Amino acid sequence: MIYPIVAYGHSVLRKECDEINEGEDVSILIEDMFQTMYAAKGVGLAAPQIGKSIRLFVVDATPFSEEEPENKIEKIDFNKLKSLKKVFINPIIESQSGEKWPFSEGCLSIPGIREDVIRESEIKISYFNQDWEFKEEIFKGVGARIIQHEYDHIEGVLFTDYLNPLKKRLLKRKFTDISKGKVDVDYRMKFLK
Numbered sequence: 608m609i610y611p612i613v614a615y616g617h618s619v620l621r622k623e624c625d626e627i628n629e630g631e632d633v634s635i636l637i638e639d640m641f642q643t644m645y646a647a648k649g650v651g652l653a654a655p656q657i658g659k660s661i662r663l664f665v666v667d668a669t670p671f672s673e674e675e676p677e678n679k680i681e682k683i684d685f686n687k688l689k690s691l692k693k694v695f696i697n698p699i700i701e702s703q704s705g706e707k708w709p710f711s712e713g714c715l716s717i718p719g720i721r722e723d724v725i726r727e728s729e730i731k732i733s734y735f736n737q738d739w740e741f742k743e744e745i746f747k748g749v750g751a752r753i754i755q756h757e758y759d760h761i762e763g764v765l766f767t768d769y770l771n772p773l774k775k776r777l778l779k780r781k782f783t784d785i786s787k788g789k790v791d792v793d794y795r796m797k798f799l800k
Contacts, residue, residue: 608639609646610657611795615717615765616786619655624662624761626697630739633663637694637737640665647794649715651753653760656716658797664757667692668750691750698734700758701743705729710752712766718792720781724769726755 613619627633636659644652644665653664668691705728713721730751733743746754756766767775767782784790788798 608642609795610639610643611797612643612647612715613656613658614785614788614790614796614798615767615782616799617658617716617797619658619660620716620760620765621763622655622660623763624655624660626662629697629735633696634737636663637665641667644715647715647792651757652715653757655760655763662697662761664695664698664761665693666695666753666757668753691746691753694737695732695754695757696735696737696739698732698758698761700755701731701733703727703730703755705747710749712752712756714756714766715794717765717767717782717785718790718796719785720767720778722767722770722774722778724756724766726752730755732758 636654640652640654640657640663643657644650644667648670650668650670651664651666654661703726707725707727709723709725711721712724728751729745729747731743731745732754733741736742759765759768767778770778786799788796790796
């Protein structure tokens with residue numbers, strides 16, 4: 608099932624999400640989240656973006672690994688991104704380290720806006736996978752960035768929160784338009800009424 612993506616302005620995007628009971632069967636929801644993400648041409652999707660306030664997100668960085676060589680961006684290890692298809696249940700970012708670097712981020716819940724966000728280049732994260740196996744891993748570069756972006760969603764944080772106040776004021780009208788459904792997207796969205 609492909610869910611509509613919840614648009615900027617909806618309260619679910621601002622809530623710290625609840626943990627999922629260990630062992631709970633979320634396999635159908637995970638499959639639906641991957642289908643929803645692919646339908647919207649995303650590389651990550653958090654449960655709040657489909658209206659579910661639970662600590663779950665999925666990522667598949669394969670589209671980054673298919674970049675044309677002339678478009679290669681420093682800090683991207685394209686070979687590692689090919690294998691970055693993962694499910695994160697009840698994740699905790701244990702540490703963030705490394706060089707801080709800017710990268711133009713966007714969000715399926717905030718279509719049409721891309722802005723540079725500065726993040727650390729390395730994270731250590733603990734989580735359960737789709738089989739409820741406990742994992743602790745280190746991710747670097749764009750993989751770390753994608754995970755940090757999705758992790759922010761389950762904490763009630765949006766990438767726009769990292770922008771300076773002037774930039775936020777300049778984008779205010781666009782934010783309002785998105786929340787009211789005045790945006791052109793090629794995937795289903797759920798807007799404020």
